[in-house]
Amino acid sequence: MPNRLETYRVQAYNTAKQSENKMHDDTVARRFGFSGGLVPGADVFAYMMHVPIARWGRDFLARGLIEARFIKPVYDGEAADIDATEHNELLTIEVFSRTELCATGTASLPAAAPAVALNDYVAVPAVTERKPISPATFEAGKWLGTVPRRWAGQDAADYLADIREADPMFAREGLGHPGLIQRVMNRVLVDNTILGPWIHVGSRMQLLSAARAGDEITARAKVIANYEKKGHRFVELDALVVANGETPLVHCHHTAIYQPREQAAA
Secondary structure, eight states, X not given: OOEEOOOEXXXXXXXXXXXXXXXXXXXXXXXXXXXXXXXXXXXXXXHHHHHHHHHHTHHHHHHXXXXXXXXXXXXTTOEEEEEEEEETTEXXXXXXXXXXXXXXXXXXXXXXXXXXXXXXXXXXXOOSSOOBOOTTTTOTTOEEOOOOBOOOHHHHHHHHHHXXXXXXXXXXXXXXXXXXXXXXXXHHHHTTSBOOSOEXXXXXXXXXXXXXXXXXXXXXXXXXEEEEETTEEEEEEXXXXXXXXXXXXXXXXXXXXXXXXXXXXX
């Protein structure tokens, strides 16, 4: 029988109000029909990750599988309720805010992490000079890299506070939260072009190894799709996120609207 887990409630926090992506700015987001700046999908995903991490602990960081789709915005200061039901060792996760379904997803704990060959993913640097988005920027088959990033010490503590994660395991064991991987995946887009307002709409993550606080993290991402749907321009990435140039952390499929229809029509 399905087992309904206790609801996990978070007071959402827009960590990106000052970011380059103005979809997180109240004034700009309202022009696109939203009530205010969007809480980043990467952070909503991090809220969702609390449930499988609480269920499976450190094992989930080493081999867990999780995916999410973002349906409606979560706004700064609003309560976000993360509901989950477990059935046949699969967690079905839903995020509600202001009585609306904002995100859906699933999580599970495979018996072992799948083997992934590091050399199957091409390491390239981020562009040296970012230019405005063009049809060639996210051409299918193109490899994209990121500027290396680290979260350690106060930066790591601040990140956990930002996503409202109070599990002491991360600080106690010096572990990096997997939500950080989503920030790196977003940087695949931002490190390689100048975008207007854009929206992260979904991701799938197969965790391969637990990140350590202070790891140098990069992504090796291949553009696998670039298409128009309902006037929006979408990009899909297949990426391996790597620690210190040698340890695969996560195999990730990442989807974003890089050009909303309001921008594409302009």
